[in-house]
Amino acid sequence: MSPETPDRVMEAKPRRWVAGTGLRLAVCVLALAAGCSREPSQTPLQRAEGAKALFDRATKEFHNPSALASGTDQARLQDQAAAAYRRLLADYPEQSNWCSQALRHLGSIHAARTNLDEALKCYAAVAQKYPAEDWEVLQAWKAAADLLWDSGRRDEAAGFYRQIVRRFDGTNQPAVIQLTVKGSKNRLTSP
Secondary structure, three states: OOOOOHHHHHHHHHHHHHHHHHHHHHHHHHHHHHHHHOOOOOOHHHHHHHHHHHHHHHHHHHHHHHHHOOHHHHHHHHHHHHHHHHHHHHHOOOOHHHHHHHHHHHHHHHHHOOOHHHHHHHHHHHHHHOOOOHHHHHHHHHHHHHHHHHOOOHHHHHHHHHHHHHHHOOOOOOHHHHHHHHHHHHHHHOO
16 A cells, blocks of 8 residues: 555545535535525414414305305305315414314315215314314214215215214203204114
């Protein structure tokens, strides 16, 4: 093994330094870009307010008016509402109250478009993703059960009605919930 000449040693160091610096520079640029693209962190109250504002806009400006519209106007409004609900679900996943409502409303848009399978996925997902949101779970299961019942898929509807009865039947429930349970029991005993 021959000893390296001083010229060769000097020549090797700058190449390694340049290669290492280039890598460090690329990492810094990526980190800086990632840091710049993030919004400043929001407080929990600000996030709750942001989710509520997005939900309110979706329902008031798009979803509710879509019920009064027809044809391409109705489809456009439903598309805008659905996009806003999906954005809420993506941007505010920790806001279970607003997300459960958005997911249920997304199901109702699919139902209005007679896309039963997608509607049922949304309705079922309310209970899976937001089980503590009792009112929204009840409303989603009832919507799914009624949709299936009206579509002639009564065996599948019975599954949702049974879930309603199992979870919500009780004497301490508010009258509106007792009424929904009673209606579910009636459907389960219907021929």
